[in-house]
Amino acid sequence: MAPPDELIEEILLRLPPDEPSCLVRASLVCKPWRRIISHRRFRRRLHELHGRPPVLGFLRNSRKAVKDFAATTGSAFSLAVPGDYLALDYRHGRALLLDMVPGWGELVLWDPTTGDQERVPVPEAMWDNTFQGDNPTAAIVCAAAECDHRGCDGLF
Structure with missing residues (x-):
């Protein structure tokens, strides 16, 4: 019997924050783990626990x-x-x-x-x-209502 998702989430939240590749590898274990890691709630809790993520x-x-x-x-x-x-x-x-x-x-x-x-x-x-020169530019703008932009998933 598999452990409940809540327990898996608690374990995944405690992976070392200075080794972000751990989360990438964990997301490849199975679809339920990938779903947990990619969920807005998980990203918000990860940010609250470890602060800003490193620039990879x-x-x-x-x-x-x-x-x-x-x-x-x-x-x-x-x-x-x-x-x-x-x-x-x-x-x-x-x-x-x-x-x-x-x-x-x-x-x-x-x-x-x-x-x-x-x-x-x-x-x-x-x-x-915009695209006449050699350096075209465009930007992503989030239109999600009441988004804090930490666990932003309002674009898809």
């Missing part, structure tokens, strides 16, 4: 696509971007990527923790005003 690294662009993930900690954490995209922004635990598909292209809102993606066609006005 950043997505480094080459001229036309994400070149690699540059780690900023000694952790073994790594991140593989799901395609040839240009990284535009990263906030609220999500990356905003530009997929240069034929036509207008697509903006991809990607959650690296769950792998979820939301695709939106790039509006024509953005091409006219």
Whole structure:
């Protein structure tokens, strides 16, 4: 018989905060653990218990696509971007990527923790005003009502 989710959550909350790859590995154990770790309540409690999470690294662009993930900690954490995209922004635990598909292209809102993606066609006005140069820009803005932006999941 498996232990209750509440007990598993308490154990997972006590993984070392300076080793964020522990949570990534734990999320791969089984679907119930992944569901617990990716839940808004867990992220809020983790923040309350350990404070602000460490910056693990950043997505480094080459001229036309994400070149690699540059780690900023000694952790073994790594991140593989799901395609040839240009990284535009990263906030609220999500990356905003530009997929240069034929036509207008697509903006991809990607959650690296769950792998979820939301695709939106790039509006024509953005091409006219923003993407003319070599460094296109766009930003993620959370529209969730009463969001504290700590365990923000209002984007999906």
